[in-house]
Each structure stands twice: as C-alpha cells, then as structure tokens.
Amino acid sequence: MMLKIGELASKTDVSHHTLRFYERQGLIAPAGRSDSGYRLYSDLDVDRVGFILSAKKVGFTLLEIQQLLELEITKDDNSCGDVKCFVDKKISAVNQRMLEMKRIKKSLQALSKACCGGSVPATQCTILEALSEQKN
Amino acid sequence: MMLKIGELASKTDVSHHTLRFYERQGLIAPAGRSDSGYRLYSDLDVDRVGFILSAKKVGFTLLEIQQLLELEITKDDNSCGDVKCFVDKKISAVNQRMLEMKRIKKSLQALSKACCGGSVPATQCTILEALSEQKN
DNA sequence: CTTGACCCTAGACCATAGTCTAGGGTTTAA
DNA sequence: TTAAACCCTAGACTATGGTCTAGGGTCAAG
Numbered sequence: 001m002m003l004k005i006g007e008l009a010s011k012t013d014v015s016h017h018t019l020r021f022y023e024r025q026g027l028i029a030p031a032g033r034s035d036s037g038y039r040l041y042s043d044l045d046v047d048r049v050g051f052i053l054s055a056k057k058v059g060f061t062l063l064e065i066q067q068l069l070e071l072e073i074t075k076d077d078n079s080c081g082d083v084k085c086f087v088d089k090k091i092s093a094v095n096q097r098m099l100e101m102k103r104i105k106k107s108l109q110a111l112s113k114a115c116c117g118g119s120v121p122a123t124q125c126t127i128l129e130a131l132s133e134q135k136n
Numbered sequence: 137m138m139l140k141i142g143e144l145a146s147k148t149d150v151s152h153h154t155l156r157f158y159e160r161q162g163l164i165a166p167a168g169r170s171d172s173g174y175r176l177y178s179d180l181d182v183d184r185v186g187f188i189l190s191a192k193k194v195g196f197t198l199l200e201i202q203q204l205l206e207l208e209i210t211k212d213d214n215s216c217g218d219v220k221c222f223v224d225k226k227i228s229a230v231n232q233r234m235l236e237m238k239r240i241k242k243s244l245q246a247l248s249k250a251c252c253g254g255s256v257p258a259t260q261c262t263i264l265e266a267l268s269e270q271k272n
Numbered sequence: 273c274t275t276g277a278c279c280c281t282a283g284a285c286c287a288t289a290g291t292c293t294a295g296g297g298t299t300t301a302a
Numbered sequence: 303t304t305a306a307a308c309c310c311t312a313g314a315c316t317a318t319g320g321t322c323t324a325g326g327g328t329c330a331a332g
Binding site for chain 4: 151153154157158161170172173174197198199
C-alpha cells in the first residue's frame with residue numbers, strides 16, 4: 001500500500017531528488033515514515049504528484065502550484081470563483097509575456113529584414129548599426 | 137574625457153554594480169585605469185553600453201550580446217550573412233517560445249472556461265478536477 | 273585633518289527549478 | 303555475512319541577470 005520514494009519516483013516519473021526538492025518547497029509530504037525513517041507515500045500522494053505535473057504542464061510555477069494545492073485542500077472553504085480568478089490572473093500574466101515576446105520578435109524581424117544578409121563584410125551591417133544607435 | 141564608473145553609471149543609467157558585473161561577463165572593459173586603480177571609460181565605452189542596452193531590449197541574453205559584440209569588433213572579417221543568421225536564429229527561438237506560451241494559454245483558457253466561477257464551494261471545481269486527473 | 277563621496281576586490285545573496293554529491297544507515301538476496 | 307540496491311540529511315552546484323555587503327583605499331572641500 002505504502003510506497004517508498006524510489007517507487008513513487010518510478011511510478012510518477014519524477015526523480016527522488018525532485019520529490020525531496022518538492023517536499024522542501026512544501027508541495028508534497030510523505031503520508032508517514034517507516035521505523036528506519038524512510039518516507040512512505042500513499043495513493044493520495046501519487047495523485048498529488050500528478051496534480052503537480054499537470055499544473056506544471058499548463059505553465060504554473062512551483063509557487064503557484066503550492067497555492068493551488070492549498071486551494072485544493074481547503075476547497076470546501078473556497079469558491080469556484082476563487083479558483084477561476086487564480087487561473088485568470090495567470091492567463092493575463094501569460095498574455096503580458098506574449099505581448100512582450102511579440103514586441104521582441106518584431107524588433108528582431110525589423111533588424112533582419114533591413115540586413116542584406118550577403119557575403120559582404122559586416123563593416124556597415126545595418127543590424128550592428130541599429131544596435132549601436134543611441135536612442136535616448 | 138575619461139569617465140569614472142559612477143559617471144558612466146549615471147550617463148547610461150546602468151548601476152555601477154551592473155557595469156562591473158558586465159565586465160566580469162566579458163561584455164565591457166574600461167579603456168584604462170587611473171593611478172589609484174579606478175576604472176576609466178571612454179566615449180566608445182558609453183556607446184558599447186548603449187549597444188548592450190539595445191540588444192537587451194530586443195531580447196538577446198547577455199551571452200548572445202557577448203557574441204554579438206564579438207561580431208561587432210571583428211566585423212571586417214564577418215559578413216552581413218553571419219550577423220543576419222545570428223538574428224534569424226534568435227527569431228526562431230523566440231517563435232518556439234511563443235508557440236509554447238500559446239499552448240499554455242490555451243490550456244489555461246480551457247480550464248477557465250469550463251469553470252462556473254461562482255460563489256459555490258470549490259468542492260467539485262472543474263479546474264481542480266482537471267488538474268487532479270491522471271493523464272498518462 | 274577629518275568627513276563624505278566616491279572607488280576597489282571578493283564574495284554572498286535573490287528567484288527558478290532542479291541535479292548531484294558526500295557520507296552515512298537499511299534492506300534484501302545469494 | 304556480505305554486496306547491491308535502496309534510503310537518509312545536508313549542502314554544493316547549474317544557468318540567468320543581476321544586487322548588495324564587507325572591508326578596505328582615494329579624493330576634494332572645509
């Protein structure tokens with residue numbers, strides 16, 4: 001019934017290093033310990049690791065996952081609105097990042113487009129010139 | 137003519153900490169030193185910091201900026217094609233990142249959309265359920 | 273001749289998400 | 303009984319881009 005860390009590791013495909021790291025981060029804790037101090041995990045813990053992996057896959061940081069897990073645990077005291085709000089905040093953070101990346105991409109494309117790209121020496125390369133320009 | 141680090145810092149709006157950090161990273165080096173060991177910078181160094189800032193603004197990492205600066209310095213031996221290739225590689229890296237972010241955003245939006253978001257207890261919140269699901 | 277503002281080096285510290293090692297103890301199977 | 307495979311803690315190390323501190327030295331004004 002109870003799994004040792006190596007068993008949980010191979011079952012979830014998360015290294016024992018990482019499992020212990022997640023424990024230090026407060027994401028997961030063993031259900032108990034054996035007499036000799038070995039961590040013992042239950043099926044619930046397997047699910048919990050699954051939750052962590054799913055949340056990682058959709059882009060949450062470990063800190064955010066910790067907060068999500070807290071919502072999970074106290075879900076009787078939290079509304080769907082709370083959870084949705086959490087996700088929506090993340091969505092707008094992602095949107096912010098994407099706008100930033102779009103800006104960067106455009107700048108890079110402008111640089112690339114203006115450059116002849118030929119085998120002439122880069123002495124007057126428009127890219128290098130653009131980057132050297134003082135734009136206050 | 138020659139600037140001390142504090143002067144360069146205020147002229148470029150980059151802290152003296154960061155300037156020394158950039159020096160350790162090989163991005164910039166003072167033109168010389170005073171008798172007492174103070175770093176002395178020339179106008180070229182001001183331009184160089186400008187180059188670094190511009191390149192940062194378009195999304196290059198410090199390592200990439202170091203490589204760009206090398207291209208800059210040896211530009212007589214490099215072709216426009218080399219420089220353009222460098223920029224184009226960065227563009228496709230940015231594209232990769234953007235695709236990843238799009239994937240994440242879609243997942244998050246799917247989660248959010250499925251959730252009622254009401255003030256009902258989150259006991260059966262679809263978001264928490266989706267994250268708890270085992271997807272092998 | 274002292275005070276304050278500046279400069280120096282070397283190294284610690286922050287977040288993020290792990291990975292790995294050293295130096296032990298335990299369990300299992302031959 | 304001994305060797306392999308596992309487990310433990312504590313802490314170092316990776317990349318990235320800085321920020322800050324400790325503990326000094328230098329320089330200009332009053």
